Amino acid sequence: MKKFSIVIAGGGSTYTPGIVMTLLKHLDRFPIRQLKLYDNDGARQKVIADACEVILREKAPDINFVATTDPEEGFTDVDFVMAQIRVGKYAMRDKDEKIPLKYGVIGQETCGPGGIAYGLRSIGGVLEIANYMEKYSPNAWMLNYSNPASIVAEATRRLKPNSKILNICDMPVGIQERMAKLAGLNYYNDLEVRYFGLNHFGWWTAVRDKQGNDLMPKIRDYIAEHGYLLPGMNEEPSWKATFGMAKNTFALDPDRFPNTYLQYYLYTKFEAEHMDPNHTRTDEVREGREKFVFSECRRIAKSQSIEGLKFEPDDHSNYIVDLSRAIAYNTHERMLVIVENNGAVANFEPTAMVEVPCVVGANGPERLAMGDIPRFQKGLLEQQVAVEKLAVDAWVEHSYLKLWQALTLSHTVPDAAVAKKILDDLVEANKDFWPELK
Numbered sequence: 001m002k003k004f005s006i007v008i009a010g011g012g013s014t015y016t017p018g019i020v021m022t023l024l025k026h027l028d029r030f031p032i033r034q035l036k037l038y039d040n041d042g043a044r045q046k047v048i049a050d051a052c053e054v055i056l057r058e059k060a061p062d063i064n065f066v067a068t069t070d071p072e073e074g075f076t077d078v079d080f081v082m083a084q085i086r087v088g089k090y091a092m093r094d095k096d097e098k099i100p101l102k103y104g105v106i107g108q109e110t111c112g113p114g115g116i117a118y119g120l121r122s123i124g125g126v127l128e129i130a131n132y133m134e135k136y137s138p139n140a141w142m143l144n145y146s147n148p149a150s151i152v153a154e155a156t157r158r159l160k161p162n163s164k165i166l167n168i169c170d171m172p173v174g175i176q177e178r179m180a181k182l183a184g185l186n187y188y189n190d191l192e193v194r195y196f197g198l199n200h201f202g203w204w205t206a207v208r209d210k211q212g213n214d215l216m217p218k219i220r221d222y223i224a225e226h227g228y229l230l231p232g233m234n235e236e237p238s239w240k241a242t243f244g245m246a247k248n249t250f251a252l253d254p255d256r257f258p259n260t261y262l263q264y265y266l267y268t269k270f271e272a273e274h275m276d277p278n279h280t281r282t283d284e285v286r287e288g289r290e291k292f293v294f295s296e297c298r299r300i301a302k303s304q305s306i307e308g309l310k311f312e313p314d315d316h317s318n319y320i321v322d323l324s325r326a327i328a329y330n331t332h333e334r335m336l337v338i339v340e341n342n343g344a345v346a347n348f349e350p351t352a353m354v355e356v357p358c359v360v361g362a363n364g365p366e367r368l369a370m371g372d373i374p375r376f377q378k379g380l381l382e383q384q385v386a387v388e389k390l391a392v393d394a395w396v397e398h399s400y401l402k403l404w405q406a407l408t409l410s411h412t413v414p415d416a417a418v419a420k421k422i423l424d425d426l427v428e429a430n431k432d433f434w435p436e437l438k
């Protein structure tokens with residue numbers, strides 16, 4: 001059985017230990033011979049790498065482990081690049097969230113002006129990773145989690161059209177895991193779904209079990225009352241609110257289950273008013289996930305032991321490993337991937353990067369036809385896809401005007417004057433990352 005070689009790009013990510021744990025759990029069905037971490041911040045990555053080295057030594061000493069900041073060392077001899085970089089790190093995410101809030105506009109990692117700002121930082125970083133892969137391991141596949149996935153996917157579609165890059169998201173996976181539990185099943189992939197939309201902007205139109213039984217009637221009433229909030233789950237306040245809020249977005253179309261992120265576009269005023277401009281999601285992550293991951297890594301490295309190890313596989317890591325397996329073994333598994341529309345949603349822009357179920361095998365994803373979509377969703381999607389395309393235009397053409405148009409068109413921004421104020425602050429904050437706009 002072939003053993004695979006993987007590089008995690010953005011090795012210093014808070015998600016790296018989870019991916020390592022999932023890879024170790026699945027060695028019998030997805031064997032690996034080499035695992036590399038690559039990051040352009042050696043000091044941040046070292047904390048994670050030192051712990052991963054101990055974990056691998058204890059659990060799978062045969063796997064060759066490398067942590068590097070050298071692209072040639074990182075990307076040579078790999079089959080899969082699992083990318084999860086955050087250009088500008090949390091310091092810049094903080095600005096993405098807080099600058100719009102100064103003007104009463106939603107401050108969010110991937111939605112609205114903050115997401116657009118992050119997009120303009122991410123494009124260059126993600127293209128750089130893709131270029132390294134193509135230079136040093138031209139047959140490899142890049143599975144990209146780096147956000148904002150919609151804007152990044154549009155950029156890779158346009159600027160690297162022949163690359164083996166799959167842009168993916170763990171949010172539908174996390175929601176499906178909840179739907180599965182509500183239906184008395186265990187995992188996201190116990191379900192077979194129909195879904196359409198853009199990333200962080202979509203709806204489920206069918207949820208079935210593997211025998212083909214329709215599960216929507218069984219879980220509809222619960223979602224109408226509680227959203228995707230399940231009892232007994234220990235989650236951060238912003239996630240609790242987000243999962244609960246899904247009941248309100250569901251109310252707008254009771255025939256389709258909504259993605260949680262639609263809350264920012266459909267309850268824009270409410271969401272903006274309920275964000276604390278001095279303490280946003282970044283603060284929550286820094287105080288929660290980042291603190292936990294880095295302190296646990298330091299503890300493991302210091303003790304040189306995995307006793308009491310707290311890292312576990314999760315939705316995020318399960319999905320990227322499942323996707324790698326689908327490609328590695330040509331399984332033709334049905335999975336949600338962000339792909340060029342090209343008819344998958346019949347009455348929608350052919351070049352939009354849509355998130356739809358695909359059959360995934362050794363040659364990548366083959367989109368399934370989702371048919372026509374209703375006017376309500378079509379109207380929203382047309383507006384949002386224009387925002388994302390304008391943002392990529394702005395990056396390519398270094399155009400201030402296109403970026404102003406993108407912000408103005410976002411459903412989260414009230415008008416062009418507010419868009420301009422936010423944009424001018426974002427230009428100043430991002431001067432080390434964005435192309436110089438004309």
Ligand code: NAD
Pocket residue numbers: 009010011012013014015038039040041044045084085086087088089090125126128144145146147148149168169170171316
């Ligand atoms: P993080 O800041 O903890 O880690 C990101 C790492 O990327 C950092 O170590 C940073 O040094 C590194 N990095 C930044 N620019 C780089 C570059 N050009 N080359 C190499 N490394 C670079 O971030 P995180 O919270 O763990 O998230 C990682 C990424 O995953 C983010 O883009 C986040 O938005 C994304 N994410 C996506 C999903 C999804 O479903 N699509 C879910 C969760 C997180």
